[in-house]
Amino acid sequence: MSKSSQHILLALDAMGGDRAPDMVIEGAALALAKNSNLRFKLYGDQAKISPLLEKYSALIKASEIIHTPDFIANEEKPSIALRHSKNSSMRLAVDAVRDGHASGVVSAGNTGAYMAIAKIFLKMIPGIDRPAIIASLPTLKNPCVMLDLGANVVCDHNHLVQFAIMGDVYAQEILGVSNPSIGLLNVGEEEQKGNDAVQEAAKILRCAPNTLNFYGFIEGDDIGKGTVDVVVTDGFTGNVALKALEGMAFFIMTFMKEVFKTSWLARAGYLLSMFAMKKFKNKLNAKNYNGAMLIGLGGVAIKSHGSADGIAFANAIHVAARMVSHDLNKKIEKSLKQLYKDIKQNAPKVDVA
Amino acid sequence: MSKSSQHILLALDAMGGDRAPDMVIEGAALALAKNSNLRFKLYGDQAKISPLLEKYSALIKASEIIHTPDFIANEEKPSIALRHSKNSSMRLAVDAVRDGHASGVVSAGNTGAYMAIAKIFLKMIPGIDRPAIIASLPTLKNPCVMLDLGANVVCDHNHLVQFAIMGDVYAQEILGVSNPSIGLLNVGEEEQKGNDAVQEAAKILRCAPNTLNFYGFIEGDDIGKGTVDVVVTDGFTGNVALKALEGMAFFIMTFMKEVFKTSWLARAGYLLSMFAMKKFKNKLNAKNYNGAMLIGLGGVAIKSHGSADGIAFANAIHVAARMVSHDLNKKIEKSLKQLYKDIKQNAPKVDVA
Numbered sequence: 275m276s277k278s279s280q281h282i283l284l285a286l287d288a289m290g291g292d293r294a295p296d297m298v299i300e301g302a303a304l305a306l307a308k309n310s311n312l313r314f315k316l317y318g319d320q321a322k323i324s325p326l327l328e329k330y331s332a333l334i335k336a337s338e339i340i341h342t343p344d345f346i347a348n349e350e351k352p353s354i355a356l357r358h359s360k361n362s363s364m365r366l367a368v369d370a371v372r373d374g375h376a377s378g379v380v381s382a383g384n385t386g387a388y389m390a391i392a393k394i395f396l397k398m399i400p401g402i403d404r405p406a407i408i409a410s411l412p413t414l415k416n417p418c419v420m421l422d423l424g425a426n427v428v429c430d431h432n433h434l435v436q437f438a439i440m441g442d443v444y445a446q447e448i449l450g451v452s453n454p455s456i457g458l459l460n461v462g463e464e465e466q467k468g469n470d471a472v473q474e475a476a477k478i479l480r481c482a483p484n485t486l487n488f489y490g491f492i493e494g495d496d497i498g499k500g501t502v503d504v505v506v507t508d509g510f511t512g513n514v515a516l517k518a519l520e521g522m523a524f525f526i527m528t529f530m531k532e533v534f535k536t537s538w539l540a541r542a543g544y545l546l547s548m549f550a551m552k553k554f555k556n557k558l559n560a561k562n563y564n565g566a567m568l569i570g571l572g573g574v575a576i577k578s579h580g581s582a583d584g585i586a587f588a589n590a591i592h593v594a595a596r597m598v599s600h601d602l603n604k605k606i607e608k609s610l611k612q613l614y615k616d617i618k619q620n621a622p623k624v625d626v627a
Numbered sequence: 628m629s630k631s632s633q634h635i636l637l638a639l640d641a642m643g644g645d646r647a648p649d650m651v652i653e654g655a656a657l658a659l660a661k662n663s664n665l666r667f668k669l670y671g672d673q674a675k676i677s678p679l680l681e682k683y684s685a686l687i688k689a690s691e692i693i694h695t696p697d698f699i700a701n702e703e704k705p706s707i708a709l710r711h712s713k714n715s716s717m718r719l720a721v722d723a724v725r726d727g728h729a730s731g732v733v734s735a736g737n738t739g740a741y742m743a744i745a746k747i748f749l750k751m752i753p754g755i756d757r758p759a760i761i762a763s764l765p766t767l768k769n770p771c772v773m774l775d776l777g778a779n780v781v782c783d784h785n786h787l788v789q790f791a792i793m794g795d796v797y798a799q800e801i802l803g804v805s806n807p808s809i810g811l812l813n814v815g816e817e818e819q820k821g822n823d824a825v826q827e828a829a830k831i832l833r834c835a836p837n838t839l840n841f842y843g844f845i846e847g848d849d850i851g852k853g854t855v856d857v858v859v860t861d862g863f864t865g866n867v868a869l870k871a872l873e874g875m876a877f878f879i880m881t882f883m884k885e886v887f888k889t890s891w892l893a894r895a896g897y898l899l900s901m902f903a904m905k906k907f908k909n910k911l912n913a914k915n916y917n918g919a920m921l922i923g924l925g926g927v928a929i930k931s932h933g934s935a936d937g938i939a940f941a942n943a944i945h946v947a948a949r950m951v952s953h954d955l956n957k958k959i960e961k962s963l964k965q966l967y968k969d970i971k972q973n974a975p976k977v978d979v980a
Contacts, residue, residue: 414878424814427822461777461866469780469863494870498878510822511864513814517847518868522875525767525851543896 281313282595285367285376288318289345290383292581295322298382301578301587302337303330305595308588312595315376317342317363342366345383348580352386359391368395371573378574378594382582388575389425389568396573399603401610404429405570406437406509407577408444409516413500419445419454420497420505423566424513431474434458434506438479439609440569441504442486447600448593449503457492457502459511467491471508481621485613567593570606574598634666635948638720638729641671642698643736645934648675651735654931654940655690656683658948661941665948668729670695670716695719698736701933705739712744721748724926731927731947735935741928742778742921749926752956754963755789757782758923760862760930761797762869766853772798772807773850773858776919777866784827787811787859791832792962793922794857795839800953801946802856810845810855812864820844824861834974838966920946923959927951 286302288295295318306312313336316323320341327334344362346355359365364383370376372395381388393405406422421437421444422429429437438456445454458476460468465476468491479488489502494515497505507515534544567576567590574597578590597603617624639655641648648671659665666689669676673694680687697715699708712718717736723729725748734741746758759775774790775782782790791809798807811829813821818829821844832841842855847868850858860868887897920929920943927950931943950956970977 412878414881427814427820459867461780461863467780494867494872495874495877497871498874507867510814511867514812514847514860514864514868515871518850518872519847519875521848521851522872523879524848525765526876526879528767543898545896 281311282309282378282598283313283315283376284591284594284598285315285317285370285379286591287364287367287379287381287383287388288316288323289342289363290381290388291578291587292348292382293583294382295319296326297582297584297587299323299326299330299333300584301582301591303333304584304588305591306330306333306336309592309595312336312591314338315340315367315370317367317370318345319363340366340370346387348384350384350387352384352390355384355387356390356394359387364388365391365395368392368573368575371575372396377598378576380576380578380587380590380594382578382580382587382590385577385580388577392568392571392573392575396571396575398572399570399606399610401607402436402440402570404433404436405568406433406440407512407566408441408569409566410449411497411516411519413498415500416451416503417449418497418500418503418505419449420507420512420516421569422507422509422512423516424509425568426509428510429471429508431471431478434471434475434508435478435613436570436610438475438486438488438504438506439613440606441506443602443606443609444569445503447602447605448596451503453487454503455487455489455501456504456506457489457496459497459505459507459515460491460493463491463493465491475506478617478624481624482613482616483620485609485616569602572603574603634664635662635731635951636666636668636729637944637947637951638668638670638723638732639944640717640720640732640734640736641669641676642695642716643734643741644931644940645701645735646936647735648672649679650935650937650940652676652679652683652686653937654935654944656686657937657941658944659683659686659689662945662948665689665944667691668693668720668723670720670723671698672716693719693723699740701737703737703740705737705743708737708740709743709747712740717741718744718748721745721926721928724928725749730951731929733929733931733940733943733947735931735933735940735943738930738933741930745921745924745926745928749924749928751925752923752959752963754960755793755923757786757789758921759786759790759793760865760919761794761922762919763802764850764869764872766851768853769804769856770802771850771853771856771858772802773860773865773869774922775860775862775865776869777862778921779862781863782824782861784824784831787824787828787861788831788966789923789963791828791839791841791857791859792966793959794859796955796959796962797922798856800955800958801949804856806840807856808840808842808854809857809859810842810849812850812858812860812868813844813846816844816846818844828859831970831977834977835966835969836973838962838969922955925956927956 288298316339342363367379407425408421410417445451576594641651669692695716720732760778761774763770798804929947
């Protein structure tokens with residue numbers, strides 16, 4: 275594997291995910307075709323990986339296989355997986371980042387185990403207490419970024435403020451939005467609404483106009499409307515809301531398919547408008563969006579969906595590469611310091627962690 | 628106004644809602660046309676109500692106007708509205724229920740003021756700590772019932788258990804579902820997932836198989852899939868999830884309309900499939916579902932949407948009538964007692980309020 279200073283070297287867990295290792299290799303090849311600066315360390319069963327590489331000559335040159343005797347099964351309990359992870363493809367890929375042998379890691383394996391391993395061995399960005407799950411979602415306007423989508427079921431106001439900073443930097447660096455607007459998800463837009471966590475977080479965010487473009491409280495329907503660029507919420511609410519949206523999209527697609535079957539006129543209409551329907555499906559298709567990922571860790575660690583195919587895994591690789599090349603973690607650290615300075619100047623009485 | 632023992636007498640706040648009093652009178656006439664047992668006390672400005680009644684001869688016979696000098700404006704702060712509510716149409720309509728002059732009340736007015744007034748003057752069903760907002764939603768299978776949709780931003784496990792009981796009785800009596808399945812909204816289906824409130828609530832609900840058909844934890848996408856008949860959650864999560872769904876439905880409809888405009892082929896397809904699209908819109912149309920309402924109060928008090936039209940208001944009237952004729956509150960009280968007995972037998976160590 276040749277490597278220059280311009281190259282971005284990523285560790286891939288070749289054994290994680292329902293369709294691994296096939297889709298990992300396919301994803302790496304697709305990603306490389308788009309970005310020739312990528313280099314990979316492939317962690318997994320050499321006997322399985324080598325034959326898959328054969329049809330990708332460019333990828334062979336850009337990769338190195340590191341044989342690992344074990345892998346972590348999808349259904350394994352995170353606590354147990356963690357204990358026996360030492361020689362697994364996932365753990366060794368994460369170790370590579372910790373030890374400076376790779377700039378980032380991508381895995382589609384067991385989410386709980388991956389989160390636990392990444393948290394323990396990569397630690398956190400200084401100033402960030404907990405990692406959050408972040409994703410970009412389609413809206414009526416531009417895609418928005420939403421976090422936390424389920425990493426933390428209980429969050430206090432400091433966590434929400436940190437999520438706001440991470441979402442802000444992510445929207446700028448990964449989605450290319452300048453001065454992204456930040457909304458705090460609540461049960462109403464009025465200042466007095468909501469629980470203690472959102473109330474306190476809003477108080478802090480209102481005092482940092484030099485760091486963040488805080489829009490204020492938003493409601494659930496603002497997500498799909500695209501009212502803001504970054505949606506901040508606790509992991510319980512975020513997870514339920516995101517999955518509710520997925521379920522709704524599924525419901526609507528299924529229902530429409532059924533209805534279009536009910537008459538020949540409707541069916542003819544469906545056939546004629548297939549092109550439109552396809553555009554619509556593309557807009558909703560998760561594959562065209564970056565999968566949910568962990569943000570806040572001390573190293574770049576991207577989680578691809580367990581059922582990811584090559585295209586989805588390639589997207590996850592691109593996100594990792596962008597996070598590395600844009601030095602996302604350093605920028606988050608810097609932005610957090612700026613926030614505290616901002617608050618000290620604007621509202622010296624507001625108490626922040 | 629004639630009245631026999633079979634009649635259901637409801638107090639209507641004729642001045643509440645964006646389109647009041649017109650849509651209240653229209654709604655009452657529509658409801659009466661469907662259910663001739665209804666009788667109404669109309670609270671509001673006699674000079675405005677009387678002329679509206681003229682075109683509905685059946686309604687004139689079935690109603691009595693109680694002139695009220697005041698009404699509560701939509702934008703008024705609940706705390707201030709409450710203080711000056713004494714002679715308002717809303718307050719006097721609620722008082723009628725408290726004093727036994729009507730079996731239930733319906734208002735489309737200021738939500739916060741209505742909740743405050745209803746809580747103070749109607750009190751709660753014995754054993755229920757807080758009222759919850761409940762609504763029925765379309766799903767891929769049968770409609771489901773969901774609560775709390777925003778009345779309580781912080782809920783402990785006892786509240787969630789009480790919501791489960793109320794949702795169960797509502798699904799049986801109002802939707803006619805026998806032995807409804809109850810799901811507790813969470814970030815995963817596994818027993819160890821979630822925050823303390825859902826963990827503790829699930830422990831209690833698992834111990835009452837003779838009272839409830841508890842399905843277990845469900846995730847956000849189960850709402851649209853119709854996995855369970857009753858979805859139980861805290862008011863913060865429920866409100867955000869419901870509004871996220873509304874926003875998504877709006878997003879999808881708008882997007883499809885735009886896409887159908889992009890080519891003449893797609894437009895022709897759209898025209899041909901209009902019948903199918905109409906069915907789809909009907910399924911999603913909130914007007915065909917009962918509006919969100921308060922459950923748990925010591926008297927029947929239905930809230931119709933602020934922007935309700937006559938059809939929506941008539942639906943709210945029908946729900947109130949059903950709650951009265953099915954003696955919903957007494958059944959909730961009884962079911963709650965049964966739950967505690969059930970738990971005492973099955974799990975004497977479980978601590979319930």
